[in-house]
Amino acid sequence: MPLDLSLYLVTDAGLCADHGLEETVLAAVRGGVTLVQLRDKHASDAEMIDQARRLKAALAGSGVPLIINDRLEVALAAGADGLHIGQDDGDVARARAALGPQAILGLSVQTHEQLARLDPSALDYLGLGPVFATPSKHDHAEPQGFDGLAALVAASPLPSVAIGGLKVEHAEAVRQAGADGLAVISAICGTPDPEAAARAFPRR
Numbered sequence: 001m002p003l004d005l006s007l008y009l010v011t012d013a014g015l016c017a018d019h020g021l022e023e024t025v026l027a028a029v030r031g032g033v034t035l036v037q038l039r040d041k042h043a044s045d046a047e048m049i050d051q052a053r054r055l056k057a058a059l060a061g062s063g064v065p066l067i068i069n070d071r072l073e074v075a076l077a078a079g080a081d082g083l084h085i086g087q088d089d090g091d092v093a094r095a096r097a098a099l100g101p102q103a104i105l106g107l108s109v110q111t112h113e114q115l116a117r118l119d120p121s122a123l124d125y126l127g128l129g130p131v132f133a134t135p136s137k138h139d140h141a142e143p144q145g146f147d148g149l150a151a152l153v154a155a156s157p158l159p160s161v162a163i164g165g166l167k168v169e170h171a172e173a174v175r176q177a178g179a180d181g182l183a184v185i186s187a188i189c190g191t192p193d194p195e196a197a198a199r200a201f202p203r204r
């Protein structure tokens with residue numbers, strides 16, 4: 001199935017706690033989320049493997065892939081559809097070799113220097129950000145705004161998704177900047193109705 005980056009949900013255990021992780025993700029998928037990333041900075045590997053297996057089973061038949069944040073071994077153990085790594089999360093070539101050619105592999109990029117260095121043949125997409133400052137990632141880089149995003153998209157050799165402080169009202173500006181989609185945590189997780197929150201994003 002072709003990779004659909006249009007509405008990418010990144011999870012947060014704390015923000016998803018009200019409805020529960022699985023129910024939040026399933027509601028968001030009913031609302032139109034096209035890709036899900038399991039991101040949990042506090043869980044042990046064993047806990048994350050368990051969460052990932054449960055999410056993978058819950059997503060079966062939906063056509064929505066499950067990506068694991070940061071942890072290659074978790075992605076492998078859980079049979080996830082892919083992995084998202086940042087600049088300091090390990091080697092792209094090693095991840096690709098371990099995951100195999102079919103897996104989805106994404107990389108975070110914040111600068112043009114990083115873009116110039118990457119090997120697009122090993123990757124499926126880039127996460128570009130942050131567009132805005134956000135409390136959802138305490139160690140985020142300098143915000144780029146939409147002009148910075150557009151410049152990165154224009155120089156990107158791969159499909160890209162914008163991330164960082166994005167809400168429904170930013171969807172059109174993200175589209176105009178040329179990104180293939182947007183990735184969100186708090187615009188969906190931690191809202192009273194994650195399905196409605198996802199549905200509020202314009203379809204592409």
Ligand SMILES: Cc1ncc(COP(=O)(O)OP(=O)(O)O)c(N)n1
Pocket residue numbers: 008010037039069070084085086087089106107108126127128129137161163183
């Ligand atoms: C889709 C997407 N884009 C960017 C990121 C950020 O990854 P990273 O820089 O490794 O930061 P952490 O998420 O690990 O804190 C992402 N997770 N997803």
Ligand SMILES: Cc1nc(C(=O)O)sc1CCOP(=O)(O)O
Pocket residue numbers: 010108127128129130131133134135136137140141163164165166183184185186187
């Ligand atoms: C996980 C993540 N990565 C970012 C980056 O800039 O690479 S910003 C971010 C957090 C996005 O959460 P929210 O949608 O709540 O702002």
Ligand SMILES: [Mg+2]
Pocket residue numbers: 069070084085086089
């Ligand atoms: Mg990371």
